[in-house]
Amino acid sequence: MFDPDTLSVVAVWVTIFVIGVGLMQNTLYALQLLIAWRSMVSQPKIRRTSILWRRYADLAPPIALISPAYNEERSIVQSVRSLMALRYASFEVIVVNDGSKDATLERLIEAFDLKPVKRPADRSLDHQPVRGIYGSELHPELIVVDKENGGKADALNAGINVSRAPIFCSMDADSVLESDALLRAVKPFVDDPGRTIAVGGTVRLANGCEIRDGEVVSTGLSRNLLALFQTVEYVRAFLMARLAWSRIGALTIISGAFGLFRRGAVIEAGGYTVGTVGEDMELVIKLHKQFRKASTDYRIAYISEPICWTEAPEDLRTLRRQRERWHRGSLETFFRHKDMFLNPRYGRVGSLGFLNILLIDVIGPLAEVLGYILVPLFYALGLLSVDYFLAFLALSFTFGITISVFALILEELSLKRFSRAGDLVILGAVAVLENFGYRQLNNFWRLRGTWQYLRGSQQWGEMKRKGFGGT
Amino acid sequence: MPDSFLLALWTISLVMAAVSLLVLATLVIHRLLSSRVRQRRNQRRDEMMTALFLASEDHPQSVGALKSLAKSPKAISQALLEYATLVRGSDLDLAVTALQQAGAEKIVLRAARKGEKKYRQMAAEALAYFRSADCRQTLKTLVEGRKTPPDVRVSCARSLIFIGEDLELSVLLHPFQTDAFQAPLELAAVFRSIAQNRPALLIERIEEASDSVYLRCMMIEALARADVYDALPLLENLTSDSSPQIRQSALQALGLLELPIAPETVTKALADPEAQVRAATADAIGRIGLSEHADQLVALLDDPQWSVRFSSANALAALGPEYQHRLEAIALETDSGTVRRAVDFTLSDQPQPNHV
Numbered sequence: 001m002f003d004p005d006t007l008s009v010v011a012v013w014v015t016i017f018v019i020g021v022g023l024m025q026n027t028l029y030a031l032q033l034l035i036a037w038r039s040m041v042s043q044p045k046i047r048r049t050s051i052l053w054r055r056y057a058d059l060a061p062p063i064a065l066i067s068p069a070y071n072e073e074r075s076i077v078q079s080v081r082s083l084m085a086l087r088y089a090s091f092e093v094i095v096v097n098d099g100s101k102d103a104t105l106e107r108l109i110e111a112f113d114l115k116p117v118k119r120p121a122d123r124s125l126d127h128q129p130v131r132g133i134y135g136s137e138l139h140p141e142l143i144v145v146d147k148e149n150g151g152k153a154d155a156l157n158a159g160i161n162v163s164r165a166p167i168f169c170s171m172d173a174d175s176v177l178e179s180d181a182l183l184r185a186v187k188p189f190v191d192d193p194g195r196t197i198a199v200g201g202t203v204r205l206a207n208g209c210e211i212r213d214g215e216v217v218s219t220g221l222s223r224n225l226l227a228l229f230q231t232v233e234y235v236r237a238f239l240m241a242r243l244a245w246s247r248i249g250a251l252t253i254i255s256g257a258f259g260l261f262r263r264g265a266v267i268e269a270g271g272y273t274v275g276t277v278g279e280d281m282e283l284v285i286k287l288h289k290q291f292r293k294a295s296t297d298y299r300i301a302y303i304s305e306p307i308c309w310t311e312a313p314e315d316l317r318t319l320r321r322q323r324e325r326w327h328r329g330s331l332e333t334f335f336r337h338k339d340m341f342l343n344p345r346y347g348r349v350g351s352l353g354f355l356n357i358l359l360i361d362v363i364g365p366l367a368e369v370l371g372y373i374l375v376p377l378f379y380a381l382g383l384l385s386v387d388y389f390l391a392f393l394a395l396s397f398t399f400g401i402t403i404s405v406f407a408l409i410l411e412e413l414s415l416k417r418f419s420r421a422g423d424l425v426i427l428g429a430v431a432v433l434e435n436f437g438y439r440q441l442n443n444f445w446r447l448r449g450t451w452q453y454l455r456g457s458q459q460w461g462e463m464k465r466k467g468f469g470g471t
Numbered sequence: 472m473p474d475s476f477l478l479a480l481w482t483i484s485l486v487m488a489a490v491s492l493l494v495l496a497t498l499v500i501h502r503l504l505s506s507r508v509r510q511r512r513n514q515r516r517d518e519m520m521t522a523l524f525l526a527s528e529d530h531p532q533s534v535g536a537l538k539s540l541a542k543s544p545k546a547i548s549q550a551l552l553e554y555a556t557l558v559r560g561s562d563l564d565l566a567v568t569a570l571q572q573a574g575a576e577k578i579v580l581r582a583a584r585k586g587e588k589k590y591r592q593m594a595a596e597a598l599a600y601f602r603s604a605d606c607r608q609t610l611k612t613l614v615e616g617r618k619t620p621p622d623v624r625v626s627c628a629r630s631l632i633f634i635g636e637d638l639e640l641s642v643l644l645h646p647f648q649t650d651a652f653q654a655p656l657e658l659a660a661v662f663r664s665i666a667q668n669r670p671a672l673l674i675e676r677i678e679e680a681s682d683s684v685y686l687r688c689m690m691i692e693a694l695a696r697a698d699v700y701d702a703l704p705l706l707e708n709l710t711s712d713s714s715p716q717i718r719q720s721a722l723q724a725l726g727l728l729e730l731p732i733a734p735e736t737v738t739k740a741l742a743d744p745e746a747q748v749r750a751a752t753a754d755a756i757g758r759i760g761l762s763e764h765a766d767q768l769v770a771l772l773d774d775p776q777w778s779v780r781f782s783s784a785n786a787l788a789a790l791g792p793e794y795q796h797r798l799e800a801i802a803l804e805t806d807s808g809t810v811r812r813a814v815d816f817t818l819s820d821q822p823q824p825n826h827v
Contacts, residue, residue: 042588050553051593059656118819120781190656191622194685391480398487405491405498412498421502428495 011383021367032244039247049180062090066159069173073102077111082214088182099149125157125271153272153279176309185306195299197265200254201306230312239410246302250353256280258308278329288349327449330361365446397435404431519550526569527562537573544582547575548597599630632664662693670699688720695724715745726755746776757786784817
């Protein structure tokens with residue numbers, strides 16, 4: 001049916017494409033590791049909160065913690081209590097009830113003796129109508145905004161409008177901040193207040209940790225294999241990738257679960273874009289764009305020390321939805337701001353940052369899945385050298401393992417949140433295991449995400465969580 | 472492709488696998504060892520804190536205990552800084568004396584001068600408590616040193632001020648002109664102390680206009696917070712500065728000082744092209760109680776910028792009950808939704824039962 005010579009040429013070119021993309025990805029990872037390593041070694045770590053408190057308590061700017069909540073009746077009261085117990089000199093907690101269909105608002109009213117209040121609010125950002133604002137005489141630092149449902153981005157915009165502090169912290173209602181997280185995260189705003197517009201902290205997985213009264217009392221590893229795979233992924237993503245991109249000034253994402261932003265800068269950039277699934281990444285790109293266009297010196301940084309704990313999906317279905325959504329978010333941001341790609345006006349963000357998104361998110365899964373599909377096909381057609389296939393496969397796997405193991409060293413150098421030596425052995429084994437099935441599955445989900453993006457899907461997808469309430 | 476290429480691929484894979492295994496094994500061994508070290512370190516820290524408490528009670532064995540414990544500059548600095556947050560006055564002085572007798576001061580001095588980069592700032596902070604001539608000299612040398620990292624320099628400046636030493640502003644600020652690390656908020660604390668003790672220095676420095684806008688704004692705020700009334704002529708001048716941030720800071724400072732401002736200065740500032748300046752002026756009027764500008768504030772209730780409308784309404788409310796009633800009347804009579812909203816929000820924030 002096909003001319004064998006043509007097939008052979010196609011096979012060679014497809015192979016070159018797949019290997020080429022893989023090589024470029026691996027080069028990027030290796031560079032990230034080296035840069036992150038350098039950054040980690042040169043950053044002085046302050047282990048004791050008391051030293052930080054002494055240094056920053058009277059200087060740190062006020063922060064508004066904005067926590068959007070949708071159907072969180074089970075955990076909202078405990079989450080808010082843990083937020084109000086944070087160790088920081090001046091902050092307010094703004095919970096935005098985003099049109100929850102359950103009793104989220106009622107739980108809050110009951111627990112904190114909330115009453116309707118009138119609060120002057122800036123209308124700089126658009127959002128769905130606010131139904132009411134609630135405050136408490138007992139807890140003057142708590143404000144609850146009840147609004148029509150509009151999604152996370154819309155809720156955050158409402159929170160930004162209502163907030164009065166110069167810096168706001170966006171977070172998820174179901175995440176837990178370490179008590180000194182704000183004190184640590186605000187450091188770039190204190191050290192370099194003129195330039196710093198956004199700071200991201202580390203997000204870690206709480207699966208397997210003991211959480212009591214909204215506080216992580218002991219850390220540990222989950223017994224669920226999927227959660228373990230994600231633990232290794234998070235260590236790589238934060239302590240290696242984000243640290244490196246921050247160091248070179250091309251950080252393109254600050255996690256929606258925990259990020260600090262200068263309110264004025266975000267308002268100037270138009271706030272969160274409603275109707276996107278990757279609103280956190282989109283906002284960071286918008287900020288880069290805004291400040292680069294205005295030729296204003298600025299800094300968007302990631303620092304590893306402040307930690308936010310979040311719950312990872314432990315079943316395939318929820319994880320698939322999350323990964324598909326994340327991938328759609330990356331693609332959406334990449335194509336929405338494609339004018340920045342390789343545009344000298346946008347410096348390293350437009351070149352290196354966007355090249356990274358292109359290689360890892362746009363082409364990456366396509367190349368890898370293409371490889372999985374074509375290998376058996378080429379083998380059947382006699383076009384595949386099994387020896388070389390196995391050699392490349394081994395190279396790819398061992399490279400991935402090496403990167404993961406070195407990322408664990410970064411963790412050991414900085415956070416040391418894996419409490420036992422045995423945890424490191426388990427994670428080392430997981431770094432090997434993830435190459436056999438999980439990695440392929442992940443790429444397949446991301447390819448599905450690409451397909452959904454092309455079809456224009458905006459679905460968020462239900463997130464099944466166990467919650468911290470019982471643990 | 473030649474077989475040697477295939478061999479190279481496998482060799483690289485095997486080397487990476489071996490390296491990974493080795494690194495992981497090292498990591499685990501390191502963790503096992505470091506947990507013990509950490510345990511021991513925590514134990515020493517607790518013992519040092521206990522020894523410091525004993526020293527505060529002038530216990531004869533405290534110096535001996537501290538001598539055996541105070542080996543690393545990090546441990547000493549950390550313990551001393553933590554202790555200083557718990558204990559003050561003569562108790563703290565006794566503990567510091569005991570540390571000096573135990574030889575800890577020399578260790579911290581060495582660390583501040585040329586110790587490990589990551590502990591120098593902490594050492595500079597700890598030196599503030601020793602107060603000896605050697606410490607003062609070291610802190611001064613570090614502030615002046617061009618090679619001293621900016622964070623260490625600022626900490627030294629804070630320590631010098633804490634001890635009660637005069638600080639040459641030009642020496643401290645000069646290197647910040649070219650540094651990327653331009654304006655740490657820790658400098659605000661330094662400015663505040665200078666404003667309290669030697670305000671003329673700050674006034675002179677602001678007049679020179681040699682620093683960045685951000686630094687000058689911090690200096691202006693420091694003067695206002697320290698109630699430096701001598702700064703009034705300078706602040707009035709700065710309301711005509713070319714930088715909107717400086718104009719805004721000057722007006723905020725005038726508001727904080729609560730001294731009457733020349734009417735022509737206020738009128739000009741209320742018509743400033745920058746909204747932040749108009750808003751700061753309205754705030755200042757409210758704080759100072761310049762009721763003669765009430766009509767101008769009423770006009771600004773229809774300003775295109777929300778912050779100006781809100782500040783104007785707030786300022787009117789701050790002028791007293793007469794103007795609060797006027798605001799209520801405006802809210803009832805106005806056809807403009809934006810004006811009504813600004814007034815309504817302001818009145819709802821006032822501590823009185825009958826709002827609109």
